[in-house]
Amino acid sequence: MKIRFIYPRFEKLVESRAELASLAEIKGVGNFRMPPALGIPILAALTPEDIKIELFDENIEPINYNEDADVIAVSFFTPQAEYAYSVAKKFKAKGKTVIAGGMHPTVIPEEAAEYFDSVCIGEAEEIWLTILSDIKNKMLKKYYYGGYPDLSTLPIPRRNIFKNKSGYEWDGTLVQVSRGCANNCEGCIIPVESGKEYRFRSVQNVIKDIETIGSMDFFFTDDPLVLPNQQCKKYLLQLLEETKKLQPKPRIFLSGSLNISIEKEYLNNLYEGGVVCLYIVFGCDPFSINAFRPGGHKFFNWSLDIVKRIQDSGIHVFTSFGLGFDYQDKSVFDLSLEFAGKANIKTAEFYILTPFPKTPSWFRFIKENRILHYNWSKYNSANVVFKPKNFTDMELLEGYLYCWKEFYKNRLIDSSIDIFKP
Numbered sequence: 320m321k322i323r324f325i326y327p328r329f330e331k332l333v334e335s336r337a338e339l340a341s342l343a344e345i346k347g348v349g350n351f352r353m354p355p356a357l358g359i360p361i362l363a364a365l366t367p368e369d370i371k372i373e374l375f376d377e378n379i380e381p382i383n384y385n386e387d388a389d390v391i392a393v394s395f396f397t398p399q400a401e402y403a404y405s406v407a408k409k410f411k412a413k414g415k416t417v418i419a420g421g422m423h424p425t426v427i428p429e430e431a432a433e434y435f436d437s438v439c440i441g442e443a444e445e446i447w448l449t450i451l452s453d454i455k456n457k458m459l460k461k462y463y464y465g466g467y468p469d470l471s472t473l474p475i476p477r478r479n480i481f482k483n484k485s486g487y488e489w490d491g492t493l494v495q496v497s498r499g500c501a502n503n504c505e506g507c508i509i510p511v512e513s514g515k516e517y518r519f520r521s522v523q524n525v526i527k528d529i530e531t532i533g534s535m536d537f538f539f540t541d542d543p544l545v546l547p548n549q550q551c552k553k554y555l556l557q558l559l560e561e562t563k564k565l566q567p568k569p570r571i572f573l574s575g576s577l578n579i580s581i582e583k584e585y586l587n588n589l590y591e592g593g594v595v596c597l598y599i600v601f602g603c604d605p606f607s608i609n610a611f612r613p614g615g616h617k618f619f620n621w622s623l624d625i626v627k628r629i630q631d632s633g634i635h636v637f638t639s640f641g642l643g644f645d646y647q648d649k650s651v652f653d654l655s656l657e658f659a660g661k662a663n664i665k666t667a668e669f670y671i672l673t674p675f676p677k678t679p680s681w682f683r684f685i686k687e688n689r690i691l692h693y694n695w696s697k698y699n700s701a702n703v704v705f706k707p708k709n710f711t712d713m714e715l716l717e718g719y720l721y722c723w724k725e726f727y728k729n730r731l732i733d734s735s736i737d738i739f740k741p
């Protein structure tokens with residue numbers, strides 16, 4: 320049997336907004352291509368050796384529809400959904416068995432089921448072998464439910480499935496260490512997709528994974544890692560105790576929000592463990608919710624202080640400012656730029672709130688009849704797909720473009736952090 324994994328194309332920020340394309344500096348941040356997340360390499364690692372596997376990443380190469388594989392497995396998130404359905408239709412017309420998995424089929428499986436022979440809902444690790452066996456025995460079911468596997472059994476992802484592919488512009492390798500989050504932030508899909516309990520890989524397993532990568536630049540993909548609760552803090556510090564021993568010294572990219580511990584000792588531990596950059600998403604945490612609402616001066620200054628403390632510990636801060644939340648009004652555009660200026664931010668992104676299916680904002684906007692359309696390709700955080708509260712949709716879009724242009728006016732990307740460089 321041969322399986323062809325497919326990662327369908329999706330519209331990048333600059334593709335969505337041609338008016339930003341001429342700003343080459345922006346292109347470096349908002350439009351780069353990186354390998355897909357780890358779902359496909361993990362399934363590749365679980366696939367028995369007698370089954371041949373290959374990948375088409377449509378973001379860097381065209382799909383060959385004259386494929387000799389028996390099974391086409393398509394992994395996709397919301398902005399890829401329409402392309403994914405067209406891919407499934409074409410392969411089905413050629414008699415192939417097509418299977419869907421990933422974030423979007425997990426949250427709207429009934430939609431994916433219209434186009435695919437079978438839909439894998441949730442995390443596939445514990446059901447992948449069953450799916451393969453059912454294909455062999457011609458007993459494929461319409462739905463498979465993955466649940467929330469114990470991460471201690473995760474295999475080392477087979478990242479060599481990306482081998483020999485040119486076109487990726489960012490080689491910071493992704494390393495997954497946890498799943499799930501106990502919080503319930505407005506626009507976040509993580510608790511919806513991966514549950515409300517934190518699950519962690521063993522530290523030894525993560526280190527073993529890092530040692531197979533062949534590079535010491537990597538990105539821990541999990542936003543909850545830097546949350547200030549005891550579980551996340553304890554785990555991250557244990558992990559960094561081990562990364563600290565790696566040679567050469569690693570350069571780790573972490574992501575999170577302003578909801579982070581700012582004790583000096585904690586931040587020093589992050590730095591000593593190899594963290595060079597923290598990607599901070601503004602919009603959902605209690606600090607940025609209060610700092611970017613009209614009259615939130617006290618929180619604005621506290622938020623500046625959080626960023627300064629992180630920078631003072633030697634960690635570069637890359638910010639992603641969220642625009643369009645109900646607690647914001649038109650002042651948010653200048654406030655975001657003022658914040659970036661005062662915090663001496665060198666690398667920033669701006670995103671428009673997007674009600675991804677089954678997130679809290681999705682349910683609220685449906686109830687309030689505020690979803691403008693379900694054109695999934697536009698659900699990429701560069702388009703207004705809902706009716707904002709304190710702006711018109713055009714004001715929100717123009718404010719978003721204004722922020723990008725103003726921030727990058729006369730500015731070059733900070734070349735001292737080459738983890739960002741294409």
Ligand code: SF4
Nearest residue numbers: 500502503504507542
């Ligand atoms: S935004 Fe972060 S803290 Fe909030 S639910 Fe998502 S992962 Fe958890």
